Amino acid sequence: xxxxxxxxxxxxxxxxxxxxxxxxxxxxxxxxxxxxxxxxxxxxxxxxxxxxxxxxxxxxxxxxxxxxxxxxxxxxxxxxxxxxxxxxxxxxxxxxxxxxxxxxxxxxxxxxxxxxxxxxxxxxxxxxxxxxxxxxxxxxxxxxxxxxxxxxxxxxxxxxxxxxxxxxxxxxxxxxxxxxxxxxxxxxxxxxxxxxxxxxxxxxxxxxxxxxxxxxxxxxxxxxxxxxxx
Amino acid sequence: xxxxxxxxxxxxxxxxxxxxxxxxxxxxxxxxxxxxxxxxxxxxxxxxxxxxxxxxxxxxxxxxxxxxxxxxxxxxxxxxxxxxxxxxxxxxxxxxxxxxxxxxxxxxxxxxxxxxxxxxxxxxxxxxxxxxxxxxxxxxxxxxxxxxxxxxxxxxxxxxxxxxxxxxxxxxxxxxxxxxxxxxxxxxxxxxxxxxxxxxxxxxxxxxxxxxxxxxxxxxxxxxxxxxxxxxxxxxxxxxxxxxxxxxxxxxxxxxxxxxxxxxxxxxxxxxxxxxxxxxxxxxxxxxxxxxxxxxxxxxxxxxxxxxx
Numbered sequence: 193x194x195x196x197x198x199x200x201x202x203x204x205x206x207x208x209x210x211x212x213x214x215x216x217x218x219x220x221x222x223x224x225x226x227x228x229x230x231x232x233x234x235x236x237x238x239x240x241x242x243x244x245x246x247x248x249x250x251x252x253x254x255x256x257x258x259x260x261x262x263x264x265x266x267x268x269x270x271x272x273x274x275x276x277x278x279x280x281x282x283x284x285x286x287x288x289x290x291x292x293x294x295x296x297x298x299x300x301x302x303x304x305x306x307x308x309x310x311x312x313x314x315x316x317x318x319x320x321x322x323x324x325x326x327x328x329x330x331x332x333x334x335x336x337x338x339x340x341x342x343x344x345x346x347x348x349x350x351x352x353x354x355x356x357x358x359x360x361x362x363x364x365x366x367x368x369x370x371x372x373x374x375x376x377x378x379x380x381x382x383x384x385x386x387x388x389x390x391x392x393x394x395x396x397x398x399x400x401x402x403x404x405x406x407x408x409x410x411x412x413x414x415x416x417x418x419x420x421x422x
Numbered sequence: 423x424x425x426x427x428x429x430x431x432x433x434x435x436x437x438x439x440x441x442x443x444x445x446x447x448x449x450x451x452x453x454x455x456x457x458x459x460x461x462x463x464x465x466x467x468x469x470x471x472x473x474x475x476x477x478x479x480x481x482x483x484x485x486x487x488x489x490x491x492x493x494x495x496x497x498x499x500x501x502x503x504x505x506x507x508x509x510x511x512x513x514x515x516x517x518x519x520x521x522x523x524x525x526x527x528x529x530x531x532x533x534x535x536x537x538x539x540x541x542x543x544x545x546x547x548x549x550x551x552x553x554x555x556x557x558x559x560x561x562x563x564x565x566x567x568x569x570x571x572x573x574x575x576x577x578x579x580x581x582x583x584x585x586x587x588x589x590x591x592x593x594x595x596x597x598x599x600x601x602x603x604x605x606x607x608x609x610x611x612x613x614x615x616x617x618x619x620x621x622x623x624x625x626x627x628x629x630x631x632x633x634x635x636x637x638x639x640x641x642x643x644x645x646x647x648x649x650x651x652x653x654x655x656x657x658x659x660x661x662x663x664x665x666x667x668x669x670x671x672x673x674x675x676x677x678x679x680x681x682x683x684x685x686x687x688x689x690x691x692x693x694x695x696x697x698x699x700x701x702x703x704x705x706x707x708x709x710x711x712x713x714x715x716x717x718x719x720x721x722x723x724x725x726x727x728x729x730x731x
Contacts, residue, residue: 249658286592342539343594343630343648365593386594386649387658395498395650 219266221259224252225295233303237403239392247298250387254290254366261287289366293346293381300380302409312410316379316417323358333360335401338384349380349413351420377420379413471521471544473504476551483556486670491654499650500547507540521545522635529636542631546596549633550646555673562674566681573614573623581668583612583625584645588664591627594648598626600639601681603688608637621688640684643677 227247232240261283268276302308311327312320324330330349337360338347345364352359354375361372369378382404389400476496481489507524511517514537516524521541528538561577562570574580588597602624607613611626623642626634634641645651645667652663 245657253658282592345593386653390649390653391657394494395502 219263221262222255222291224248224255225298227298229301229303229306233306234301234308234407237407238301238389242387242389242391245391246294246383246387251291251294254287254294257283258287258291285371286366289368289371292368293366293383296378296381297383299412300382300409301404301407302411304407307411308407308409309405310410312414314414314418315421316410316414319358319417319421324360330360331405334382335398337362338382338401339398341384344385347382347384348376348378350376350378351417352376353420356421377416379416380408470508471504473501474548474551476554478556483554483671486666487554488655491652494654495646495650496547496551500544503540503543503547507537507544510537510540525633525635529632539631542633542635545635546631546633546644546646549641550596550644552676553643553645553673554667554671555676558673559668559670560674562678564678565685566674566678569623569681575614580625585661585664585668587612587625587627588645588647589661591629591647593629595627595629596633597645597647598628598634598639598641599643599677600624600626600634600641601684601688602639603684603691604638606637608634608639621685640680640687642680642684643672 224247227243230240231243231247234240234243261280265277265280265284267273268280311317317327320327320330324333334347334349341347341362341364343364345362345367346369348361348363348369350359350361350369350372351357352373352375358379359376361369361376363369363372369376369381382401384397384401386397389397393400473496476492480492480496483492511519511524516527516537519527521544524537524541525545528535528541530538561567567577570577570580574583584597584599591597600623601621602613603621605620608624608626610628611624613624614622624639626637626639628634633644645664647660647664652660656663656666
């Protein structure tokens with residue numbers, strides 16, 4: 193019962209497959225995805241040093257701890273240890289969320305010469321104008337909410353698939369956007385953890401937010417939007 | 423003598439527009455930081471909170487905590503919290519209250535009001551700077567060590583649990599050693615004794631700006647685990663930062679002094695409660711406004727892993 197509901201929850205992208213689990217004890221683990229550009233390719237908006245630490249250390253640690261938690265979950269399920277299954281949820285949300293969020297974030301960025309910062313065209317461009325007035329107002333709104341977020345977290349442009357409209361949301365720590373609502377699909381997430389900007393921008397988060405738009409990959413966001421709103 | 427009396431006295435007053443009852447309490451371990459400024463033009467007295475400097479030069483913790491880290495952490499982050507707090511409280515009912523009182527009022531049963539983050543962070547950083555000293559670390563002695571051994575089994579065990587709390591605080595926040603003299607158990611605390619036994623040391627972690635004052639605990643020691651506290655020196659290596667803090671920076675003298683004051687304060691409260699109980703038994707009419715020893719306390723609703731909202 194617990195196994196079935198876990199395996200069918202999209203929210204955690206648990207790559208557990210109940211039929212396969214029944215057949216074997218093998219557990220799929222996750223590994224660090226490659227960045228689609230060099231560490232230094234987003235300079236001067238984001239330094240190569242930040243990108244390298246962020247990808248090789250932070251993202252890797254989320255993956256390592258996510259895999260660890262999944263293994264423990266697997267064992268606990270096998271043993272029918274419900275208390276441990278429940279106890280593991282926070283580690284799964286945090287580390288699994290960290291993996292989900294960073295995997296999206298890398299695709300949300302692109303070097304300027306590869307189209308980073310180029311405003312969205314087509315249906316996403318129209319939708320932004322309709323929902324927020326203009327791209328400028330959307331950026332302003334996301335910057336304001338990102339700057340106001342206390343502690344660590346993310347600011348998102350999401351698609352509410354039920355209401356069929358774009359929304360700006362924030363999540364704390366590594367909570368993925370879907371924790372704000374099951375119908376929310378992330379188009380663009382900006383990491384406002386201090387590790388995302390501290391070596392370069394120090395305490396001035398608003399400057400990081402201002403500059404990150406120069407390397408935002410709107411093409412990727414548009415593709416997701418078109419696929420999800422179709 | 424006068425100071426002792428005022429520490430024993432516990433009053434409650436009401437902030438009309440917020441409709442909140444506010445206990446005034448003195449925290450002997452915290453020096454008052456208010457400076458009253460009379461504005462010549464308006465003749466209005468405003469209270470401002472001052473950015474207090476750490477009790478050592480900014481390079482004094484090197485090589486364990488760099489001057490650059492202190493320059494940003496104290497000179498920018500801490501300063502911004504204080505400045506924003508001053509902007510937020512000016513002209514409000516909070517103006518003129520002690521930082522501790524603002525923290526408790528604006529914590530607002532966990533449904534925090536806007537000034538909470540700045541007030542608590544201003545207080546937390548003062549407390550953090552004073553928790554360290556050049557040439558710190560080592561092992562405490564006396565009562566403090568006795569209590570640590572009593573409540574955690576051994577000093578080594580305590581270190582292990584404190585480090586673990588600091589390392590596992592998801593996201594930004596703090597880890598604390600606190601003296602718990604009430605019966606409230608906070609969910610994410612390491613409570614070495616069963617909950618019915620109070621007057622013990624506890625380790626607790628808190629998200630973002632939250633601190634143990636909101637649970638009516640007496641904080642004794644804290645480590646800041648916001649990334650800005652260690653990122654310039656340790657980058658992603660939070661566990662290394664925590665180890666260096668424990669081994670080279672903790673001022674056990676300060677912690678010891680805080681513990682003595684906390685115990686004295688807890689004893690005073692107990693006597694006060696006892697006195698009140700006797701008065702009630704003797705059938706004296708009790709003042710409705712004077713029952714704040716049953717201080718309402720609110721447990722932060724975070725789970726064990728403190729994923730903050």
